Each structure stands twice: as structure tokens, then as C-alpha cells.
Amino acid sequence: MSKFKKTVSRILKIAPNKISDSTSPLNVRSWDSFRGLLLITELEKAYGIKLSMEEVLTIKDIGSLKKILMKRKIDPDE
Amino acid sequence: MTEELSLAGYIDLDKKIDSRKAALKGGVRIAIAGSFTLNGFKEALNVKCHETGLGASFYVDGYNNYVQALADKKSGLYRFGPDVTFLIIDARSLLGGAYLEPYSITAVARKRLSRDVYGKIESLVDVFMKHGRGILVINNMEVPWNSPAGILEKKEGFGYFEMVGEINRLMNHGIAKRKGVYLFDYDSFASGLGKRNVVDRKMLYIADMKVSPDIIPALCDEYMRYIRAFKGLSKKCLVLDMDNTLWGGILGEDGFEGIRLGPTPPGNAYMEFQSRLAALYDRGIILAVNSSNNKDDCLKVLREHPYMILKEKHFASIRINWESKVKNMVDIAREINIGFDGIIFLDDDKRVRQIVKRALPEVVCPDLPEDHSLYASFLEGLKGLDSLQITAEDRTRGRQYAEERKRSETKAVFRDLSVYLEHLRTVALIKKADRFSIPRISQLTIRTNQFNLSGERLDEKAVEGLANDKRRLVYSVSIGDRYGDYGITGAVIINREKEDWVISSFLLSCRVLGKDVEYAILSSIIKMAKKEGVERVLLRFVKTEKNVPALRFLRLNGVPVPEHKAAVYPVIYSYGKSAFPNKIRHVKVVSA
Numbered sequence: 001m002s003k004f005k006k007t008v009s010r011i012l013k014i015a016p017n018k019i020s021d022s023t024s025p026l027n028v029r030s031w032d033s034f035r036g037l038l039l040i041t042e043l044e045k046a047y048g049i050k051l052s053m054e055e056v057l058t059i060k061d062i063g064s065l066k067k068i069l070m071k072r073k074i075d076p077d078e
Numbered sequence: 079m080t081e082e083l084s085l086a087g088y089i090d091l092d093k094k095i096d097s098r099k100a101a102l103k104g105g106v107r108i109a110i111a112g113s114f115t116l117n118g119f120k121e122a123l124n125v126k127c128h129e130t131g132l133g134a135s136f137y138v139d140g141y142n143n144y145v146q147a148l149a150d151k152k153s154g155l156y157r158f159g160p161d162v163t164f165l166i167i168d169a170r171s172l173l174g175g176a177y178l179e180p181y182s183i184t185a186v187a188r189k190r191l192s193r194d195v196y197g198k199i200e201s202l203v204d205v206f207m208k209h210g211r212g213i214l215v216i217n218n219m220e221v222p223w224n225s226p227a228g229i230l231e232k233k234e235g236f237g238y239f240e241m242v243g244e245i246n247r248l249m250n251h252g253i254a255k256r257k258g259v260y261l262f263d264y265d266s267f268a269s270g271l272g273k274r275n276v277v278d279r280k281m282l283y284i285a286d287m288k289v290s291p292d293i294i295p296a297l298c299d300e301y302m303r304y305i306r307a308f309k310g311l312s313k314k315c316l317v318l319d320m321d322n323t324l325w326g327g328i329l330g331e332d333g334f335e336g337i338r339l340g341p342t343p344p345g346n347a348y349m350e351f352q353s354r355l356a357a358l359y360d361r362g363i364i365l366a367v368n369s370s371n372n373k374d375d376c377l378k379v380l381r382e383h384p385y386m387i388l389k390e391k392h393f394a395s396i397r398i399n400w401e402s403k404v405k406n407m408v409d410i411a412r413e414i415n416i417g418f419d420g421i422i423f424l425d426d427d428k429r430v431r432q433i434v435k436r437a438l439p440e441v442v443c444p445d446l447p448e449d450h451s452l453y454a455s456f457l458e459g460l461k462g463l464d465s466l467q468i469t470a471e472d473r474t475r476g477r478q479y480a481e482e483r484k485r486s487e488t489k490a491v492f493r494d495l496s497v498y499l500e501h502l503r504t505v506a507l508i509k510k511a512d513r514f515s516i517p518r519i520s521q522l523t524i525r526t527n528q529f530n531l532s533g534e535r536l537d538e539k540a541v542e543g544l545a546n547d548k549r550r551l552v553y554s555v556s557i558g559d560r561y562g563d564y565g566i567t568g569a570v571i572i573n574r575e576k577e578d579w580v581i582s583s584f585l586l587s588c589r590v591l592g593k594d595v596e597y598a599i600l601s602s603i604i605k606m607a608k609k610e611g612v613e614r615v616l617l618r619f620v621k622t623e624k625n626v627p628a629l630r631f632l633r634l635n636g637v638p639v640p641e642h643k644a645a646v647y648p649v650i651y652s653y654g655k656s657a658f659p660n661k662i663r664h665v666k667v668v669s670a
Contacts, residue, residue: 010086010090011086033285034115034117034118034285035089037281037284037285037287037291038085038086038089038291041084041085041086041278041281041291041292042084042086045084051280052280053279053280053283053284056280056284057284
């Protein structure tokens with residue numbers, strides 16, 4: 001399993017196979033604003049990066065989160 | 079960060095804690111109120127309470143609702159009835175626009191603002207003291223570390239930093255001194271972690287988190303200190319290993335001179351560690367020794383090593399033997415009458431820590447840093463020794479325990495004097511006078527009256543003159559026994575004549591009498607004389623008004639002492655015959 005999926009699953013408490021690009025606070029109950037921020041800090045730690053505020057604010061779902069990582073030359077599926 | 083587990087980890091664990099499960103050490107009611115987003119605090123504290131064996135229930139106040147929560151005596155916080163209330167406030171919230179633009183207002187206005195802010199905090203504390211229960215823990219303000227005035231910050235009258243610092247100063251002198259109110263020095267905490275790390279600006283702007291999620295676990299570690307102290311769960315005793323803990327190296331292998339302890343590296347790291355331990359002793363933490371070693375060798379270090387900061391008097395219990403450390407720990411706990419849950423064990427040997435941990439799970443056995451230069455800083459950061467108040471008795475507790483140890487041990491064997499003397503393990507250290515001991519030797523000749531054979535008073539210069547005279551031998555005598563070190567408490571001055579040695583001064587402080595050290599010293603001097611081929615050793619005795627004990631000492635040993643007052647030279651050794659037993663078995667004489 002990718003580092004990305006592992007982290008998302010651990011922080012948002014959803015099964016890895018349920019994680020898709022459309023996974024979002026709208027369809028995952030545990031994804032509240034605080035957990036969303038925790039997910040950011042955990043991913044930052046996992047990949048050794050710091051996301052900008054603008055990047056964080058564009059995250060609407062897993063798909064948009066992945067896109068940000070890919071812009072940072074990180075392959076979330078690896 | 080200092081924490082291994084991230085805040086997310088705490089949040090996961092928090093969910094798994096079964097709050098219905100009976101907590102071992104009872105429960106605690108914790109309220110959290112503050113001036114910003116407080117997510118994560120409850121979860122981290124809950125996990126930490128659980129780890130401590132405490133069941134915790136929480137009241138987490140609404141976002142930035144602390145004024146209402148504390149000012150309104152009917153608030154949810156007061157209705158909850160907390161044992162410990164954390165008031166987590168910050169300068170950014172309290173100072174408003176002046177925090178970001180401090181120089182938009184005059185120095186006078188800044189000062190007034192600081193006072194106003196403090197006044198508001200104080201009035202909330204007043205209400206709490208009236209209507210709240212338990213203790214109140216309040217953060218002080220993080221003093222900024224960058225100023226819009228730049229390098230001129232300190233040129234400003236009552237500048238930006240001072241404006242924030244003034245609130246802290248007022249809190250320190252005001253509410254911090256109130257009963258049941260504790261000021262948490264958040265500013266120092268933030269400095270310790272590095273102020274650039276304690277706020278994540280992104281989180282600040284997005285979620286008004288004025289404390290970065292990364293540091294919440296460490297902050298909660300600090301908060302736990304108040305909770306444990308409130309519940310009486312603080313540790314009271316530090317049990318210490320010796321080899322590679324109090325000093326570098328292994329005494330049994332490296333020897334007295336070989337162990338690393340002294341002003342040069344690496345010994346200085348151990349000295350500082352010992353000083354920090356002594357500082358804890360000074361505020362009432364009990365110290366004890368649990369070491370696998372030859373006891374006498376270790377006691378010698380405790381008594382005679384010039385760089386040993388910790389002495390026997392610091393230890394409430396001393397277990398130095400080849401028993402298991404677990405058994406020693408049980409004995410220590412029994413001797414000082416303390417529960418295992420009050421003990422922290424510091425031992426460099428991981429294997430030993432594991433054995434003790436397994437046998438006595440309540441004893442906390444933290445991992446000492448591999449790098450011994452980190453010992454002192456490890457101790458400085460050691461949490462769990464806190465109490466909510468320190469009384470005068472606490473400050474002397476360590477000493478009292480040590481005295482009690484002496485008393486009870488002595489009592490047990492006092493019935494038989496010879497057993498008692500044996501038990502004392504008295505050591506007399508005879509050492510040639512040097513610039514350190516000369517002032518003390520002079521002082522002793524002036525102050526000692528009872529056991530002073532010639533009664534001769536010598537000033538410092540006179541002692542120095544004798545010490546530099548090749549025909550003379552000037553010795554200081556240090557006495558120690560298993561209970562402690564008396565320091566230099568005696569002196570011997572010998573005049574080397576052609577065939578004879580004349581002891582012109584022999585004196586001992588009355589504090590060290592009754593242990594037979596006087597016999598042991600004389601017999602060892604006779605031994606020294608014999609070695610040098612001296613045929614007679616004479617002792618100058620001058621009867622004074624007060625030196626009856628000295629006279630009795632000579633008479634009891636069959637030394638002929640004339641009745642008249644004039645100076646005489648009783649012969650104490652002559653042509654192979656000595657008035658003194660060759661060896662006083664219970665006193666060890668060491669000459670250096």
C-alpha cells in the first residue's frame with residue numbers, strides 16, 4: 001500500500017480500498033476540519049514537505065490532495 | 079519534537095480508551111478553556127492520564143469562550159466541577175491590534191494595555207477562586223522574538239517585547255502567588271522548543287490554532303505534571319546506580335583514580351549530573367543508591383573523592399552489594415517507607431532496567447541517554463517529581479531521611495560497643511599538610527581543647543613554617559565513617575630528631591572521639607617511625623585546664639605522665655615496644 005493511502009486511511013479512519021479520488025468530507029463522516037488539518041500535517045511529515053496555505057485551501061477531496069502532491073513531484077500511488 | 083507519538087496518534091489512542099474501565103488510581107476531572115482552537119488537547123491528555131493509571135473526564139470549553147466560562151459562576155465549567163482547570167490563553171488574542179502593530183500606540187498606552195490585560199486575567203482568577211474548585215493552571219504569554227522596531231527594539235521606552243513581558247511579570251507577582259493558582263511558564267516552554275516551531279502559521283490562519291499540532295503532545299506532558307501532583311502521583315525518590323551513572327567507568331575495574339569524575343571532560347558531565355541531583359535533593363526529592371559494587375570501594379568514593387558532589391548525607395538509603403537490584407529496590411522502598419510508584423530508577427544498563435521493570439512494574443525506569451553528556455539535561459527535563467507546594471520540611475526531607483537512616487541503623491547494633499565500632503567502618507586519612515589543609519590545621523590547634531596533647535596554638539603562618547621545615551612532618555587527619563565525612567578534624571605534627579620522633583602536636587576534634595581513631599593514628603605513626611628506623615617515639619604532653627581527655631587517653635594506655643604541668647615527653651614507642659596496639663581493627667588508617 002502506498003504511504004499516501006496508509007496515512008489517509010489511518011487519519012480519516014477509512015478502509016484503504018474505500019479511498020478514491022472522490023473521497024471527501026461530504027462522504028466521509030470522520031473528515032472534519034480538524035482531521036483534515038491533521039491529515040495535512042501527517043502527510044507533510046511523511047513526505048518531508050511543507051504545503052502552503054493556498055495549497056491546503058484548495059483541497060476539496062482526495063483527488064485534489066493527490067494533485068497537489070504530484071505537483072510537488074510526489075507520486076501518491078507509489 | 080520531543081514526542082515520539084504525533085497528535086494524530088494520540089487522537090487514535092484516545093478513541094480506544096474505555097472510559098468505563100476502572101482506573102487504577104482513581105479519576106480526575108479536567109477542564110480546558112482558552113482563547114483559541116483547543117482541538118487535540120483533550121485527546122492527548124486523556125491518553126496520558128490513562129498511561130498514568132488515571133481515569134479522566136473532560137470539560138472542553140467552547141472556542142474562545144474562556145471569559146464567559148470563568149466569569150459566569152453558573153457556567154458549564156463550574157458546573158462540571160473540575161479538579162484541574164487549564165486556562166490556555168495567548169498574547170495575540172489578548173492584546174488585539176497592538177500585538178501586531180505595537181508602535182501604533184504610545185509607550186504609555188502600551189503599558190496601560192499590559193496592565194488592563196493583566197487586570198482582566200486577574201479578575202477571572204478572582205471569580206475562579208470564589209466559585210471554582212480544584213486548581214487553576216494558566217499559561218503565561220509567549221514573548222515575541224521579532225520586533226517591527228528591528229534592532230531598535232530595546233531603544234524603545236516600554237517596547238513591544240516589554241509590553242508582552244509586562245503581562246508575564248504582573249502574572250508572576252500577582253496571580254501566580256495565589257493559593258491553588260499555578261502559572262505555567264509557556265514562554266520558557268516555547269523557548270525550549272524554539273519559538274519558531276511552536277506556531278504553524280498556516281494552521282493559525284486556517285483554524286486559529288495558536289499552538290502547532292506538533293507540539294500539543296509535549297505541551298500536554300507539561301500539563302500532566304500538574305495533574306499528577308494534584309492526584310499525589312508525583313515521584314518522590316530517585317534511586318541511582320553508580321558506575322557509568324554517577325561517574326564514568328566502572329569502579330571495580332578503573333579504580334578510585336580511574337573513574338571519570340572531575341572538572342575535565344568527560345568527568346565534568348558527571349559532576350554536573352550530580353549537581354543537578356543535589357539540586358533536586360535540596361528541594362526535597364529523596365535520593366538512594368542501588369549499585370552492584372564493593373560497598374567499601376564506593377563508600378571511599380563517596381567520602382574521599384574530591385569531585386564527588388553527592389555524599390552519603392544525600393542518600394536516604396544506600397544499597398551497594400552483589401544482591402540483585404530488584405531485591406535492593408525492595409529493601410530501599412521498605413527502608414524509606416515509600417511505594418514503588420513513587421520511585422524513579424536511573425541506571426545506565428538497559429538490561430538492568432528491563433529486569434527491574436519486569437519485576438517491579440510500578441518503578442519508573444526511564445532510558446538514560448546513550449551519550450553521557452546528556453545526563454544532566456535529561457534530568458533537567460525529567461517530569462513527574464512535582465508537588466503542588468514545597469514546605470520547609472520538604473527542603474530538608476532528604477537530610478532527614480539520611481539522618482533517620484543513620485539513627486535506625488545505629489540503634490540496631492548499639493548494644494554491643496565493639497560491634498558498633500566495627501559497624502562504623504571508620505577511616506582516618508592521614509595526609510601531609512598542603513595549602514588547602516594548612517588553614518584548617520591552624521584553626522584546629524586554636525579551637526581544640528579537649529583532645530589536644532600539647533595545647534599549642536599555631537597560626538596559619540606557623541603551620542606553614544612547620545610544614546616547610548624538612549625536620550618536621552605536618553599531617554592533617556580526616557575522619558569519615560559509614561555515616562558521613564567529618565572532613566579534616568585532626569592534626570599531627572612531628573619533630574624529627576636524630577634518633578627520635580617527637581610528636582609536638584596531636585589533636586582531634588571531640589566530634590570524632592569515641593571511635594578509637596586516636597589509637598589507630600598513633601599506632602600508624604609508630605609504624606611509620608619504625609620503617610624509618612626511628613628508635614623512640616615521644617609525645618609532647620602539656621597539661622592544660624581542659625585537656626583531661628588527652629591525659630586520660632595516655633594514662634589508660636600505661637603511658638607514664640608526670641603530675642606536674644610542665645611539658646613532658648611520654649615515651650609511646652621505644653626499642654620495639656609500643657604503648658599502642660599495632661592495629662585497631664575497626665579503624666582503617668590511610669596515609670596519602
